[in-house]
Amino acid sequence: MPWSRAMHRRLAFLLLFAAHVWAEAPDAPYVMRVADGNYQAWVVEIPAGHPQMRVDSLARGASISIAAVGEVPAFSVKLRKLADTAPDEVKTRKGAPLFVVADTHGEYEILAGMLVRQHIVDAQLRWSFGRGHLVVLGDVFDRGAHHTEILWLLYELEAEARAAGGGLDFVLGNHEVMDLGGDLRYLNPKYRDTARTLGVQSYAQLFGDDSVLGQWLRTRATVIKVNGLLCLHGGVSPGLLAHQLSLKDINDGVRRALNEAQPEDVAARERIAVLLGEEGPLWYRGYFPGESAGATASADEVTRIRQFFGVERILVGHTRVPTITALYGGAVIAVQVYPRHEESGRVSFEALLIRDGILYRARPDGGTERLLPN
Numbered sequence: 101m102p103w104s105r106a107m108h109r110r111l112a113f114l115l116l117f118a119a120h121v122w123a124e125a126p127d128a129p130y131v132m133r134v135a136d137g138n139y140q141a142w143v144v145e146i147p148a149g150h151p152q153m154r155v156d157s158l159a160r161g162a163s164i165s166i167a168a169v170g171e172v173p174a175f176s177v178k179l180r181k182l183a184d185t186a187p188d189e190v191k192t193r194k195g196a197p198l199f200v201v202a203d204t205h206g207e208y209e210i211l212a213g214m215l216v217r218q219h220i221v222d223a224q225l226r227w228s229f230g231r232g233h234l235v236v237l238g239d240v241f242d243r244g245a246h247h248t249e250i251l252w253l254l255y256e257l258e259a260e261a262r263a264a265g266g267g268l269d270f271v272l273g274n275h276e277v278m279d280l281g282g283d284l285r286y287l288n289p290k291y292r293d294t295a296r297t298l299g300v301q302s303y304a305q306l307f308g309d310d311s312v313l314g315q316w317l318r319t320r321a322t323v324i325k326v327n328g329l330l331c332l333h334g335g336v337s338p339g340l341l342a343h344q345l346s347l348k349d350i351n352d353g354v355r356r357a358l359n360e361a362q363p364e365d366v367a368a369r370e371r372i373a374v375l376l377g378e379e380g381p382l383w384y385r386g387y388f389p390g391e392s393a394g395a396t397a398s399a400d401e402v403t404r405i406r407q408f409f410g411v412e413r414i415l416v417g418h419t420r421v422p423t424i425t426a427l428y429g430g431a432v433i434a435v436q437v438y439p440r441h442e443e444s445g446r447v448s449f450e451a452l453l454i455r456d457g458i459l460y461r462a463r464p465d466g467g468t469e470r471l472l473p474n
Contacts, residue, residue, distance in 0.1 A: 127294050128166050128248035131158070131179065131312040139179060139312070144297050151297040166252050172212040175225045177256045183316040185355075188347035189325040190269055193231045198326065199462065200435055200452040202237035202333070202417025203273070206244020206288060207439040210449050210464065212253070217466035218451065225253060227260035234261065235326060237417035237435060238273020238333035238382075242286035251313050272322050272354065273333040273417065274382040280307055280317060280358055309359065322354040323347055323381050328412040329454075330405075332381050335416045335432075337394075338401040339379040341408060343371075350381060387432050388419045402428045415452065424450050424461045430472050433459065 129141040139158040144151050158164070161179065168174040192198065199220055204211045215221045222228045234257065240250045258268040275286065282304040284292075295303040307314035323332035325347060330336070345353070349371075357372045374380055378393065385391040387402070397405075406414065417436040425434045437450040451462040452471075459471040 127290065128252055129156075129164050130248075130298065130306045131164060133310050133312065133315075142298050142306070144294055151293065153298050164252075166249055169246055169249060170209050172209050172249075173224055175253070175256065177252050178259065179312060180259060183319045185319045186269070186321045186351075187324070188321060188351055190233070190267065190327075192233050192267065192327060193265065195456065196266065197229070197232040197456075198235060198329075198452075198454040199229065199232060200235045200237065200331070200415055200454070202435040203239040203420075204236075204244075204247075204250055204439055205239055205242055205275070206247040206250065207449075208244070208246035208249045208253075210439040210441075210447055211250060213447070214449055214451055214462070214464045217464060218453070218462050219466075221257065227257050227264055227266070229261065229264075229266055231265040232261075233267045233269065233326065235324075235331050235415075236268070236270045237331060237415065238271050239275045239417060240273075241275040241279045243288060245288045245290045247288075247291075248313075251317075255313065255316060269324055269326065269331070270317075270320050271324055271332055272317070272320050272382065276317060276320075277354065277358065277376065277382055279304060280314065318355060318358050321347075321351045322375075323350050325409060325411060328410075330409050330411040330414045332414075332416060334380070334382050334384040334418045335387050335397075335414065336381060336405045336409070337379040337384045337386050338397055338405070339394075340374065340381065340384070341401075341405050343374060344408075345371075347409070350375060354382070383418070385419045387414075387416065387427055388421075388434070391419050399428055399431075402431050406431060424452055424471060426459075426472055430459075433471075 127144050129143050132140045134140055138160060141156040141158055141164055143154045143156060145154045163176045163178045165174055165176050216223060220229045220234055236254060241247050254268060254270055261268045282302050284303055287303060291303050300306060309315050309318055353371050353375045357376060386394055386397045389396045414432045415435055420436050420438050421434045424437060427434060433452060435452050439449040442448050447464045449464045453460040453462040453468055460468040461471055462468050
């Protein structure tokens with residue numbers, strides 16, 4: 101059937117709309133290591149409104165540019181050698197402040213605004229937190245349209261923080277593990293377009309172990325101990341505690357799940373099933389009444405978990421709370437205040453600041469308020 105003028109106008113509108121979306125939200129580069137040890141940057145270009153792939157050859161030690169998004173400026177990223185395996189335990193310098201964010205889900209502008217106004221980075225997105233530590237409790241991927249920009253920013257800040265005597269620690273969330281493993285059910289549609297333009301069957305291929313970000317993510321921890329704090333995405337369940345797994349056991353098990361299709365060892369398969377299940381550290385919600393299909397953890401169980409790992413508090417994301425909340429008398433701190441723009445125009449988001457042992461809610465306007473009483 102011949103197309104009517106109305107149908108042609110509709111198609112033209114859709115093409116213009118698609119071009120506008122790409123122009124307003126260009127994707128950051130995907131950088132792949134090639135056989136000679138150099139790199140290729142895979143970039144989506146939009147000439148005449150039609151997305152196409154561009155490949156740039158890069159030498160070792162080269163820098164790439166991450167384009168501005170909205171009011172967030174462009175920044176550069178220096179590519180580094182293969183990432184080492186992240187530690188299971190981190191001890192900060194005495195008196196160093198700690199800043200904790202969770203579940204940014206591609207909301208790059210909200211995260212960047214928070215980091216600038218809380219003086220973690222300067223106006224050009226360079227590290228300005230000195231010997232402080234930034235801890236990210238996972239779930240950068242999915243939902244929003246700018247998780248690649250967040251990943252590149254964290255990758256760059258990790259090196260800048262180390263050079264300043266501070267640190268950045270990224271623990272995996274369930275969405276990192278899902279996307280790296282090819283479970284893309286929550287992926288923003290923009291990234292499905294990216295995968296088609298870059299000629300891969302699955303978006304997960306852009307984060308394979310031959311990619312800079314994919315290799316970096318596969319070396320991250322799932323749970324870390326930072327001084328007297330246990331930092332992870334979901335939580336340690338009483339069921340997981342019953343397996344008496346050390347931090348190393350947990351982190352190595354999840355890394356193995358990301359790097360091996362199916363371990364031949366039966367015990368390894370059983371351990372991975374526990375770690376990736378609803379009682380595992382990526383998915384557990386049992387600190388929050390009514391949020392888990394299983395029983396809510398008791399105060400005694402939380403005490404035993406803290407004692408096993410030798411920590412004072414457990415910091416978790418994953419489960420949404422309206423404001424950063426102390427649970428179990430402060431033994432568990434719920435950090436996940438979902439980043440969003442409210443109808444009023446106000447930004448809803450919070451981070452946790454720990455300075456001189458005092459816990460504060462950090463707000464996106466730069467303000468803070470004390471979380472716990474004296």
